[in-house]
Amino acid sequence: MNAFNGYASANVVTDHQHWLARHRALEIELMQARQSHRGLKRQTAAAAAIANAPDDTGSDAWMMTYLDMMTLLLVVTMALLAMAGRGHDHAHKDDFNLSQMFNAQELTRLDPPGALLLTPQAKTTVEPKPEPTPAPIIVAEVVAPEPAASVAMPIEVPTPEPVTAPPATAASVKPSVDDLLNELPLDKLGSDIEVVTSESAVSFRISSEIIFPSGQSDLNLGGLRVLQRLIPILESVPHKIIVAGHTDTQDIRSSRFPSNWELSSARAGSVVRYLQSNGISSDRLTAVGYADTRPLGDNATTQGRARNRRVEFILER
Missing domain, CATH: 1.20.58 (Methane Monooxygenase Hydroxylase; Chain G, domain 1)
Known part of the structure; x- marks a missing residue:
């Protein structure tokens, strides 16, 4: 039905x-x-x-x-x-x-054309949400605690312990120049090598005229013999070695060396290569060219210019 x-x-x-x-x-x-x-x-x-x-x-x-x-x-x-x-x-x-x-x-x-095909949309009513009822507030009685009896307690202050510096190790203390000189067998150097000491380093000075021809950077036979006497001394210590080349103020203008900078650097490089080929580690070696910027004598005289033309081996402490 x-x-x-x-x-x-x-x-x-x-x-x-x-x-x-x-x-x-x-x-x-x-x-x-x-x-x-x-x-x-x-x-x-x-x-x-x-x-x-x-x-x-x-x-x-x-x-x-x-x-x-x-x-x-x-x-x-x-x-x-x-x-x-x-x-x-x-x-x-x-x-x-x-x-x-x-x-x-x-x-x-009179409705417009096509109005009969339109379906009316139902109106939806939104019901208001009920407001939440606030919870009752419960007031509790707070009882203050009774004051405790104060008792004076002695406070012990620890006495500071004396600070003692850690003992110095052999690696942290650098040897002095005198200690370094005592370690080196300087009696085998000969008169061609000059020993120079300062507050921070020990250096060996050799005239360029002994180990190089004039205006050249190739080692000669006399220079090889001098370096053979110096190599055992350099091997006996673990310090780094700086090889510095120096010239006088007279200009050398050639196709190979346009100035004294190239000549001093090439001479220092030749010495470093020879030391490396004779067993000294390349990590200890450094080649530097100073040209005529650090003179020892007067470049106006022959003796002063000869003194300025040199190669130095500086041991860093």
Whole structure:
């Protein structure tokens, strides 16, 4: 029985929609016919005024009959709709209200094309959330603690221990110049090598005229013999060795050495290569060229210039 009622209700809804669409189409057709009739009437009146002929309205008699028929058809349609809704009014009283659906405003209102295809959206009402009930505030009695008896306790201050410096290791203390001289076998150097000491280093000084030809950076036989006596002394200590080349102020302008800078650097490099080839580690060796920037004598004299031309071996402590 419920299925039958649902099926019947669906048929009623479909019939109502069909008759409503038909009703709107008849209204539009009726309006168009009235407008056509008015336009035709105006044309006829204008033609009669121009031709000075009486207005002949006998030819428009069929239009009045057509309009009456369309009006009658509209009334019959509304009657059928009213009769179709009475049979199911008891089952769907709240769903269909014909008095509200067919009134004067609804019959005379013209909807734009396509408005019948639009489905109205249901309005959703948002219920306000109930406000949370505040929790009751419980007031607890706070009992103040009784003051404790103050007892004076003696405070012991630890006595600072004397700070003793760590014992110095042999690696952290650098040997003095005297200790370094005592380690070196200087009695085997000979008179060609001059020993020079300072507060920070011990150096060996050799004249460039003994180990190099004039204006050259290649070692000669005399220089090789002098360096052979110096190599055992350099090997006996682990210190780094700086080989510094020096010249006088006389310019040497050649294709190989454009200035004294190139000559002093090339002589220092030749000595370093020879020491490395004779067993001294390259990590201990450094070659430096000073040209004539650190003179020992007066470059205006022959003796001073000869003293300035030299190669020094500096041992770093």
